Amino acid sequence: MTDNDTFIPRIEEEAARLAALATDLSVPVPTCPGWTFGELVTHVGRTHRWATHVLRDQVQERIWSRQVPSGLAEGQNGDAAWLLAGAADLLDVLRTTDPALEVWTWGPDRRAGWWPPRMLFELVIHRADAELALGLDPVIPAATAVDGIDEFLHNLPYATWMASSLAELGAEGATIHLHASDVDGEWTITQGPAGAVTCERGHTKGDAAVRGPASELLLLLYGRRPLESAAVFGDRDLLTRWLAAAAF
Structure with a gap:
């Protein structure tokens, strides 16, 4: 894995691709059983806000995404604009955060640099979910897939x-x-x-x-x-x- 400068443009691109696919939030997502596009977008957007909170507040103890305010009412799903707003906040934080900063993660690396690849591949896989739901064949460059x-x-x-x-x-x-x-x-x-x-x-x-x-x-x-x-x-x-x- 590389530094934030490598991941930031890829996260931005993948967020835009997912948002562009989310035009009908009622479409079911077969690879995420029980979810529609609305649930898919909400999951990804909550994940972005979770990472943003951990990095911005330099969280040191375990916290999960549903413990972080999303700006949505109980039971409400986000839409494409809400998704992009959360991604923009995440990107702003990534641009100003030292990858070596110590923060909580659920993985082996207790530092901020763990989060950009995790957010990228969260997006890559859920963008693929959206494409498969629409009958499209996901394209993931080989180098990105290896990462x-x-x-x-x-x-x-x-x-x-x-x-x-x-x-x-x-x-x-x-x-x-x-x-x-x-x-x-x-x-x-x-x-x-x-x-x-x-x-x-x-x-x-x-x-x-x-x-x-x-x-x-x-x-x-x-x-x-x-x-x-x-x-x-x-x-x-x-x-x-x-x-x-x-x-x-």
């Missing part, structure tokens, strides 16, 4: 809400290998005890392996693509169960 896979796997061991689902797999010691076919990128995930996971870059032989374009691997990790979108080798059942348990 997204790195970010997902970097944070995955700290996503404690997944631990119970991963523990129920009964797959301790199992390995999953991801191999990008269109750019340099290979990763190995090892399932540990009690739902713990470790992730590392590099080529190894896994119990299950999946190979495909980096963008498809990223969407697969987030549960936005079926396994049929990539080539699968080895234990397909393990891969299917693991992806279902680990999807954000």
Whole structure:
């Protein structure tokens, strides 16, 4: 991952792309079951306001997005203008915040620099949700997708809400290998005890392996693509169960 100057224009672009898609807030979003565009926009906008609050107030203790004021009435959904207003505030804060500043995060890096990539890929994946809902094929540049896979796997061991689902797999010691076919990128995930996971870059032989374009691997990790979108080798059942348990 790189510094804020790299992420800021990408966050701005992705926010604008999502807002442009959000013209009918009643459209259902199949990749986020039970959500419409209204719920999708509200989720993303609340997430932006959450990050802004953490960075602006230099929050040191755990706080979640629903604890941060959104400017919406109870039960009200945001719209495209509300989304863009929150993104603008976030971008202003990112431009003036030292990435080395110590703040709370739910990931391994307790510093402000953790937040820009998290906000970028929150937008990339939910922009893809919106496009898929409209019958469009999401385009994610390979380099961006590689960054997204790195970010997902970097944070995955700290996503404690997944631990119970991963523990129920009964797959301790199992390995999953991801191999990008269109750019340099290979990763190995090892399932540990009690739902713990470790992730590392590099080529190894896994119990299950999946190979495909980096963008498809990223969407697969987030549960936005079926396994049929990539080539699968080895234990397909393990891969299917693991992806279902680990999807954000």
